[in-house]
Amino acid sequence: IQEGQTVLTHGMSRVVASILLKAAETKHFDIIFLEGRPDAAGSKAAKAYASHSSSIPTTVVLDAAVGHVMERVDVVLVGAEAIVENGGFVNKMGTYALAACAQAHGKPLYVAAESLKFSRLYPLNQRDLPDLGNSPISFVDTTSSSSSMKQKGNNQDQSSLLESIDLPESVTIDNPPCDFTPASFIN
Numbered sequence: 001i002q003e004g005q006t007v008l009t010h011g012m013s014r015v016v017a018s019i020l021l022k023a024a025e026t027k028h029f030d031i032i033f034l035e036g037r038p039d040a041a042g043s044k045a046a047k048a049y050a051s052h053s054s055s056i057p058t059t060v061v062l063d064a065a066v067g068h069v070m071e072r073v074d075v076v077l078v079g080a081e082a083i084v085e086n087g088g089f090v091n092k093m094g095t096y097a098l099a100a101c102a103q104a105h106g107k108p109l110y111v112a113a114e115s116l117k118f119s120r121l122y123p124l125n126q127r128d129l130p131d132l133g134n135s136p137i138s139f140v141d142t143t144s145s146s147s148s149m150k151q152k153g154n155n156q157d158q159s160s161l162l163e164s165i166d167l168p169e170s171v172t173i174d175n176p177p178c179d180f181t182p183a184s185f186i187n
Contacts, residue, residue: 078109088186
């Protein structure tokens, strides 16, 4: 991490946190977090960094906005759930799309993980990952609550105003927790 850079990260990794906080001791840089649905890991991480004594400037963007912010990014740094035998890695869902976007924009992507994360898996694609199940997820319309709050001048907790989207039982929800990113995306 160099002086004045903008670092993009995804998820909440202890190893990534230690690297960023160590770098902040001698360098000034910004961090952009992807929000990290469905568990808001990026938002939680941003909150932790913003309240840390290092005072690293932090921004949170929607996961789907990765292409929009990538042109402002100098380097992408992510953690890993597992480093697999073919050189790729498994991480929070959305990391593969993030890596593809970084590569398309010519931005370097680095993976930081402990050696205990090395795994005997040899996936070639997403279907080769073990079935990790679906994480529970709810869908809300975040645009309706913010506009109604502005119109009413309401100071009520925004989360209590979110309009839930109830999907019919005929709609399948596919929300695996992790995806596989091939080694060709890693600098």
